[in-house]
Amino acid sequence: MTKALSDIRVVLASASPRRHELLTRLVLSFDVIPARIDEDIDGSPEEQVTELAQTKSRAVAAHEAGLIIGADTLVAMGDRIFGKPTDEEDARAMLRALSGRDHRVLTGLCVVDTSSGCEVMACETTVVSIRSIDPRELDAYVASGEPMDKAGAYAIQGRGGLFVQRICGDYYNVVGLPLCRLSLMLRELGFVV
Numbered sequence: 001m002t003k004a005l006s007d008i009r010v011v012l013a014s015a016s017p018r019r020h021e022l023l024t025r026l027v028l029s030f031d032v033i034p035a036r037i038d039e040d041i042d043g044s045p046e047e048q049v050t051e052l053a054q055t056k057s058r059a060v061a062a063h064e065a066g067l068i069i070g071a072d073t074l075v076a077m078g079d080r081i082f083g084k085p086t087d088e089e090d091a092r093a094m095l096r097a098l099s100g101r102d103h104r105v106l107t108g109l110c111v112v113d114t115s116s117g118c119e120v121m122a123c124e125t126t127v128v129s130i131r132s133i134d135p136r137e138l139d140a141y142v143a144s145g146e147p148m149d150k151a152g153a154y155a156i157q158g159r160g161g162l163f164v165q166r167i168c169g170d171y172y173n174v175v176g177l178p179l180c181r182l183s184l185m186l187r188e189l190g191f192v193v
Helices: 017-023 045-061 088-098 135-143 159-163 171-175 179-188
Strands: 010-012 067-077 080-082 102-113 118-130 164-168
Touching: 010 017, 017 171, 045 067, 045 102, 045 118, 067 088, 080 088, 088 135, 102 171, 102 179, 118 171, 118 179, 135 159, 159 164, 171 179
Parallel strands: 010 067
Antiparallel strands: 067 080, 067 102, 102 118, 118 164
């Protein structure tokens, strides 16, 4: 039996404004309760994002009721992981490393339905090709401040999108919340969007 998503409380276990904006495309009303967890996890990029998403959703589900959505996104090139830059020089180094190359953007998702105790997890991967970035463009982009709170030091939905030649996969995954995958997970739990 399917249930309407509007009939249950939805909680986003993330403070990301990009995830907040994207979730409004699936559900109009939801609460935002960021999980306070240790994000230092070992393993492959896929293991890291799925474990962090699960840890976030479970941490919030421990004291909140409803459908709890946890997500974590990272950028990887081979085994090298690009998190959020620590400073402007770190952002420059990340962008230089990504310039002219392909990389993967991975988002782990975990949805916990506290009423049934059911939990579903997934990892979405999108391949992104970055064109060669001129050093002057790189400096101007870093000076804009946009890269500073983004995994991989760029925002595809912002000025950083000027560097993206092509993607293979879900655009919304690169922004931080793969909507297609999330809607399928919600359907698996018995909810229609």
